[in-house]
Structures are given as structure tokens and as C-alpha cells.
Amino acid sequence: MNYFLTEEQQMIKDLAAKIAAEKAVPLVAELDETEEFPWEVMKTLASSDLFGVYLPEEYGGFGGGVFELCLVTEELSKVCCGMGVCYAASALGTLPILLFGNDAQKQKYLPDIAAGKKLAAFGLTEANAGSDAGAVATTAVRDGDFYVLNGTKQWITNAGEAEVYTVIALTDKAKGIRGASAFIVEKGTPGFTFGKKEKKMGIRCSATRELIFQDCRISKENIIGREGMGFIVAMKTLDRARPGVASQGVGLAQGALDHAVKYSRERVQFGQAISSFQAIQHMLADMATQTEAARALTYAAARMIDSGDENISREAAMSKLFATDVCMKVTTDAVQIFGGYGYMREYPVEKMMRDAKILQIYEGTNQIQRNVIGLALIKESAKKK
């Protein structure tokens, strides 16, 4: 399908594909096994300027938007969804600063993030605040020119590896979620440590850890926006990051489909390539059609966000929901086409199916995406009356 990329967008896509093929592919299976962070690939992305594709030129970026972010994420996820999320989660951690930070904060943090010198991470989830993000219990108490943070964030992607953390904490417990605020916390701040690295089903090269705050004092300059804006910061950030998760799904699905097509032409049973069986052809046809539809929806949502439209929650949620459900199905079918070989670690689709599952869970489960879409429909209908 032709998506009419600009010359620059095509260049970004080609460059990301080149890095994926030359630098990522040789490491995919190894890092899945060792669960080591893909620093080498991150460094290549950095030296190739790809961490800045969605950031403004005045902060050292390329001046693109969510769409460019999606192009890179998709190409990486085609070969390794784990590497895709290491890249995309840094953008998730950066968006609060980009969207709500003041100029001093942008000047201080964005150039290093654009250059890939520093990774970022986003800390919202806690043990008792998952889908119910409003149940956040981490506190930030004002003390003169400082805020003092206490509490634990759970399952934070890039934790331990990133330098810059955007964290949601309560500045006014009494107000509940309306008393939440967003903060920038740098790695190395006294009182800020990490929990052990989690052992996961998939995306195993990505790092998932706790953020532990024990009387962690940060300057009052580190608040993003004003006190009480934390929940809005989080929700607007997630709205803009969701096509990024969708593009992980699109890339991963495409990667699995490509493997399945190739394998079906090589595997001979009953004296013929299994690709000659219509049952297999139809599976491949569905996989390809669904993947393409997911891509089209993802690109459309990303372009809508980049157009400056403010009303994007529904479309962003649709792209995340559809592309990641498609991805789960396509990777499962890819394993099916590989048969028993597909179940073996020696073949790439086994990992792909494991990696796919997380996409239906993080950055809002797919049930929560449906809630967002459903609510938007009802609101819209109510308005018309």
C-alpha cells in the first residue's frame, strides 16, 4: 500500500530498516535469551539521529511528529518488538516534557534526548494502580524549594537504563487524582533507586523495573505544568503515545507475516510446498489484510495527532486496540503455519508470539481502550441531543 510518505519520511523509514537489518537482527535471539538491554542498537539509533525524529528542530530534533516516531518503531518491531519498545518508551517518557514542560525544562532535557545521549521513561503504574491510574499513591510533598517524593512505581519500561524519568505523584492526597502532579526526576537523585529487573514472557531485552522513592528531594523547578495537572499530563501523553504501541503491533505482525510467507514456500508436506494448500493461502491472506488495515489505521491516527487536532483519544485508542489485537492473532497464526517448528525457540516466530501479548496489556489494556472508545461514542451522541 502506498502511504505517500514524504522524501524525509521515506528516508527515516529506510534508515530505521537498515539499522534493524544490520544491527538488530544479529542480536535478536541472543538478547531474548540473555535478557540484556540492546544498548548497541540504541547507540546506533542515536548516532543516526533517529531519537529526535519527533522533536522540534529548536531542541535538536528533526521536526517531525508521532507519525515519524511510528515509522521508526514499526521498522524496529518488525525484527524485535523488545527493541521497538526500548525506543518507543523513551518517547513516552519525553512526551510530558514536550507537551507540558516550560521552555527551561525543554532546553535542559530535550537536546540530549533528541541526540539519544539520554533515554527517558514514564512512571505512572503502581502495585494498586494499574488500569485504575487514579489510585496512584506515590506522594510529592512541598518543602520550601523542593518536593519530597515517597512511593513505588511498578513495571516501568527503561527503568534503570534511562536518565530522565517523568513520574506522576500526588501533591494533594485529599483531592485524589485531581491532586496528582507530574515531575521530572533524574537518575542518580538521592533517594531514587530501582527494584530488581523483572523476568518477563516476552520483550525480554527491554528492562522493566520498579522506581523506588524514599524521601527523594527534587527541585520545585522539576514539576511539569502546575500542581494538580498530573492526571491530564498522563492522559494526554498516553493519547499521543498509543499509535506508537500500535506501530509496535504493525511491525511485529508484518515481521511474523514475512516469516510465515517465506516458510510456507519452503516447507514441503504431501510432496508439495505447504503454500500450495488453499487453507494456508487463506490464512496468509487474512494476516496480510489485517496487518495492512492496522497500518492504515495507525498512520491515520498518527497523522491526525500531528495535524494538531485535540480530539484524538478515540482514534488513538482505536489504533492501539486494533493493531495489537491483529498482532496477537497474526503472530499466533504465524506459529500455526510453522507447525511444530514454530513452537521451537530455534525459529523466530515463537518469540514473536510471546512478544505480541504485552501489546494488549501495556499503555492501557485493550479493555481500557474499548472503554475509552465507548465513552467517546456515548459523549458524542449525548452532545447531539
Next chain:
Amino acid sequence: MNIIVCIKQVPDTGSVKIDPTTNTLIRSGVPSIINPFDMNAVEAGLSLKDTYGGSVHVITMGPPQADEALRNTIAMGADNACLLSDRAFAGADTLATSYTLSMAVKKIGDFDIILCGKQAIDGDTAQVGPELAEILGLPQMTNVSKLIEVKETTIVVEQELEDGCEIVEVERPCLLTVTKQVNNPRIPSLKNSMRAKKAEIPVWKAADINADEARIGLKGSATQVVKIFEPPKRTDRRILQGDVEEMVTELVTELRKRL
């Protein structure tokens, strides 16, 4: 540190076939790549520039399509590039090629090091680098596997030999040909890719580099390719099977027969 890198665009040999009836290379539809060793030469130039400053100027002699190869080196970070392209250069052997390159180097003028690949994967002669150094009267080191240190007026390099390595200090300006061991070529950056797209790449003809017509192209070539052919496939091969002792006995018997 001003560096000139000579690159050659070659057919991707992985996909080259020889036409069995005409014994010529089937070039149509075969993608072109930068000679892999020349990618190492470009990277060597760029890393010297990263460390010591200066500029990297890439040149190639080839058809107009070689423009693309030059742009790829700008995307990696080369500062300038120029294409030596003229009908009069056609049919050049290594002697005529290196003479032509030498005239381009003279036109560029200021340089500390010329870098070449150790050999081209199509022609495979490994002659152009050494010939270029001779024509320009420069000290040369071939098969360089490591750039160790740049000193006031010299460079210290490691040279790969048949059975070991040698560390040598060479006066600059000089010419080095590099092997794969010397580095890993970098991936282009987005900014340089944008620059590459828009870069002006001058095309120099014979007259632009004051080349002597008798020394370029077919006329200037001391050798000519008479015929290219695939050596006949050997059909008398056998793979021995069974246990080691049996196989060795059989091998010895067979060898004895042929003595």
C-alpha cells in the same frame, strides 16, 4: 587531517552470474554496491576526521550511476565527493584507472592521507592503491588492519601479513589500503542523509583534471581483458563415506593410483 578516499562501485557479487554462452558477466539487473573494502576505507577516513578534525573527500571513477555510491558516503559523513566520468575513461585497466585517480588527487591538492580498499571484489587485482601511490610518489602501506596513532608527521598502522602482523610508522602524506579488520563501517545519520540528497557532486571529465589522453581509458591501458570465463566445473569429485578407517584406506588407494 585532510583525507581522500577512493571508492569503486561494484556489482553485488552475491548476485553476479556469468553467461555461459558469451562468457561475459550478466550485469543487467544486478544491484551495485560500494566495494566492501572501500566502505572500510570511508569509515577509516571518517573516524580519523572525528578524532583529528579535517575533512573527508571521496572520489570515484565510473559511469554516471556511481553518483549514488558517492551520495551514500556523504550520508555516512563525508564532506565532499566528486565523480570522474567521461567516455574517454572507458575501458581503463588498473594502470589507466590509477593515473586518472592521480590527476584527480592533484586537482584536489591538499591531503594528508589517501585511503583505498585492499582490493575490489570484482576486478580483485589489488593494484590500484599501490599504483596510485607510485604515480604520486607517496609511501604506501597495503592491507592495513588497524590505525594505531597519528603523530606529528607520521601515522602508525598495523599491517596484516601472511603469518602475522607488523606495526609500521609511515611518513605522511601517504597512501593506505585497508582490510575488513580495520573497522565496522557506520550507518548513515538522518542529517547527513538529508545533506547527501541535496549535495552537489561535480563530474570531472578528462579535461577538468588535465589528463593526458594517451594515458586514460583503453588507450592508456597496458593490459586488456581478452576473455572472461568460468573455469570448467570438475566432475571427478567424490565424497567418501563410512567410518574413518575405511575412508582413509580408500583415499590412500585413490591417491596412489594418481601418483
